[in-house]
Amino acid sequence: MSVSTDQGGLRARKKQRTRSGLIEAGVDLFLDKGYDATTIDEIAAQVDISPRTFFRYFAGKEDIALAKGAALDDLVVEALRARPAGEPPLPALRHAVLAMVRESAASEGVGRFLHTQHLINKTPTLLAGNLRRAAETEERLTAEIAHRQGVDPDADLRPRVLVGVVYAALRIGMEAMCADPSREPERMIELIGQAVDLATAGIPETWDTDPRRW
Structure with missing residues (x-):
C-alpha cells in the first residue's frame, strides 16, 4: 500500500x-x-x-437527528435487494424490515431508539423531515418490489400498496412497543412482526397476473 x-x-x-x-x-x-x-x-x-x-x-441540526433513521432506511433497502430473487414480495419485504429493526435494537438499544423516535414525533420540524425521508424510502422499496416482480409501479399499484401496508404496520408495532414496559429487542421484533402479519393477512405470497387483484 x-x-x-x-x-x-x-x-x-x-x-x-x-x-x-x-x-x-x-x-x-x-x-x-x-x-x-x-x-x-x-x-x-x-x-x-x-x-x-x-x-x-x-447542513444543520435536523440532519443530525435524522441521520440514524436515514442509515436504517438504506439498510432495509439493501436487505430487500439481498433477498433471494425467487422469494415472493411479502416475505422478502417482511424479512428486510425485521432485519432493519433487529439492527436498530442491537446498535442503539431499544430504549434509546424509542426515545429518539418519540423526540422526532413531538418535534414538528423533525416530524416533517422524517415523513419526507420515509416517503422517499417507500418509493425506493416500491421500485425494488416492482423490479423483483417485473411490473411497472406506475401501472400496477400492488408494490406501492404492499410497501404502504407494511410500513403502516411498522409504525403501529413501534407505537405498541412504546406502551410496552419491556425494553427487550426480541419483544420489539415480535410486536412489529405481529403487526405486519395482521396487516398483510389477506395478501397472498404469489400474485395474480391481473394487476387489479392479488
Whole structure:
C-alpha cells in the first residue's frame, strides 16, 4: 500500500469517526435538553471541532437527528435487494424490515431508539423531515418490489400498496412497543412482526397476473 493511499484511508476513517461522534453527541443533547434548546455550537464542542467544521459534515441540526433513521432506511433497502430473487414480495419485504429493526435494537438499544423516535414525533420540524425521508424510502422499496416482480409501479399499484401496508404496520408495532414496559429487542421484533402479519393477512405470497387483484 502506498503512503498516499494509507493517508487517504486514515483521513476517511477520521472523518467517519467525527461524523459518528457528531451524531451521538447531537442525539444525547437533544434527548437531554430538547431539540430546540440545543445549539450547533454545543454539538460541535462535544467532539472538539468548530461550528464551521460542523457544516462540512451536516447542513444543520435536523440532519443530525435524522441521520440514524436515514442509515436504517438504506439498510432495509439493501436487505430487500439481498433477498433471494425467487422469494415472493411479502416475505422478502417482511424479512428486510425485521432485519432493519433487529439492527436498530442491537446498535442503539431499544430504549434509546424509542426515545429518539418519540423526540422526532413531538418535534414538528423533525416530524416533517422524517415523513419526507420515509416517503422517499417507500418509493425506493416500491421500485425494488416492482423490479423483483417485473411490473411497472406506475401501472400496477400492488408494490406501492404492499410497501404502504407494511410500513403502516411498522409504525403501529413501534407505537405498541412504546406502551410496552419491556425494553427487550426480541419483544420489539415480535410486536412489529405481529403487526405486519395482521396487516398483510389477506395478501397472498404469489400474485395474480391481473394487476387489479392479488
